[in-house]
Amino acid sequence: MSSSSPSTGSLKPTLGTFDVVAITVSSVTPASSVFVIAPFAIQQAGSGAFLSFVLAAVLALMFAWCYSELGRAHKTAGGEYVYAKRVFGGMAGYATFLTVLAAMIFVPPVLATGAATYLNAALGTQFDSQMVALVIVAASYLLGVLNIKLNAWVTGICLLLEVAALLVIVVLGFGNAEQPASVLLQPQLLENGVLQAAPMALVVGAVGIALFSYNGFGGAVLLAEDMKDGGHGLPRAVLWSLLLVVAIELAPLTALLIGAPSLAEMVASPDPIGYLLASHGNETLSRLVSAGIFLSVFNAIIAIVIQIGRVIFSSGRDELWTPALNRAFTRIHPRWESPWLATLFLAVPSALLSFSSNLAEMTSFTVLLIVVVYLIIALCALFSRVLRRDIEHSYCMPLWPLPALLAVIGAGYLLLNLALEASGQDLLTILGLLAVSVILYGTYGKLSPAFQKL
Incomplete structure (x- = not known):
């Protein structure tokens, strides 16, 4: 395999910490998280969704410290799969790579499908949600291959518009407070048409959904090779991204619950935001906010596509594929200075x-x-210092190993509960990913000098 190794290109370091934060927070898309993902938490835990988001923020901080330490020590566009390979070996690296790849395929269509509702609300149309999602995903991949500095400015501007849309919810909710603050700390859930105390098991169960709404703050590490300072500002970028995401999401969620004219009707509504806007706003305001949310989802998917391109580029450089694919994925566009073929790789399955x-x-x-x-x-953050003493860990999380240990416990507990509730098809898909990773590592990973040297 070494004789066919690709002539790798390299990413041009043009981003500052602010640019990385702008792209990272945009990829999280706080607005679409509140509008598309948060309703699932409200349906599951009622007003307990507030506590679910608070608990998820605490757990996310543990993960942010893990990402910060690993990102600074192992500066690479490959992110998670490189950490797993360097700490636990090649098999773990391949399994992590395929898991990350699968998540990256699913996230854009999940967000895009939820965004169709807001496009129709903004325009007063009835476009088919699947066709809207297809157009959004396809356009995002095409825009994602452009110069990353240009995309940083575009995503930053769109992020400001996104925050403006969420501020409308904050003003409407807190300006028309109908519910006591106790609904936040004493969760209530609709059961047989009647509000009842929500069991804490349901609140904790919704933490996974809340964590999904914050997901993406760790994506800053994928831009390590794009940073002008060589990745020195990476820990700040990760932590600032998380702080902004939590603040931007938690404020409107709180306002949503406090401003509900009827908590029972809001919990029962498939569109809690629409319910609040209809109760305290007007049609014009609702359309403007819906337009802002649609734009935010589009913006988010572009940012996610940029990150996808970096991971696939890194996988080609590390020779995880056939020689021909490795060469293609490491090709840098002469004008756009982006790994354009790597960026477009997941476009078709995601669409x-x-x-x-x-x-x-x-x-x-x-x-x-x-x-x-x-x-x-x-797990990587817990064992990296111990198993890889040859790598300098220039950023050290506070109180190590406690945050990493809490992150392991929290993720393990959530994973166990999710696995118990998951469908047989989902579990078989996970097992299939593990099986494919064994095959790929046995056929390519062991023969790849670049991957073995990581």
Whole structure:
């Protein structure tokens, strides 16, 4: 395999910490998380969704410290799979790579399918949600191959518009407070048409959904090779990204619950945001906010596609594929300075998933994949200093190993609960990914000098 190794290109370091934060927070898309993902948490835990998001923020901080330490020590566009390989070996690296790859395929269509509702609300149309999702995903992949500095500015501007849309919810909710603050700390759930105390088991169960809504803050590590300072600002980028995401999401969620004219009607509504806007706003305001949310999802998928391109580029450089694919994935476009073929690699399968008819099932499977990745990151952070003493860990998380240990426990608990509730098809898919990783590592990984030297 070494004789056919690709002539690798290299990423041009043009981004500052602010640029990385702008792209990272945009990839999280706080607005679409509140509008598309948070309703699932409200349906499951009622007003307990607030506590679910708070608990998820605490757990996310543990993961953010893990990402920060690993990202600074192992500066690479490959991110999670490189950490797993360097800490636990090649088999772990391949398994992590395929898990990350699967999550990356699913996230864009999940977000895009949920965005169709807001496009129709903004325009007063009835476009088919699957066709809208297909167009969004396809356009995002095409835009994702452009110069990353240009995309950083575009995503940053769109992020400001996204925050403006969420501020409308904050003003409407807190400006028309109808519910006591106690609903936040004393969770209530609709049961047989009557509000009842929500069991804490349901609140904790919704933490996985809340964690999905924050997911992406660790994506800053994928831009390590794009940073002008050689990745020195990476820990700040990860932690600032998480802080902004939590603040941007938690404020409107709180306002949503406090401002509900009827908590029972809001919990029962499939569109809690629409319910609040209809109660306290007007049609013009609702359309403007819906337009902002649609734009935010489009913006988010572009940012996610940029990150996908970096992971696939890294996998080609590390020779995880056939020689021909390795060469293609490491090709840098002479004008756009981006790994354009690597960026477009997942476009077709991701676009095809837009035709899935069940958003809830896609979301639950994506949450399962994400928690698996978080568990791997936590384990890597727990053992990296011990097993890789040859690598300098210039950023050290506070109180190590406690945050990493808490991250392992939290991710393990969530994964166990999600696995117990997962469908047989989802579990078989996970086992299939592990089986394929064994085959790929046995056929390519062991023969790849680049991968073995990581």
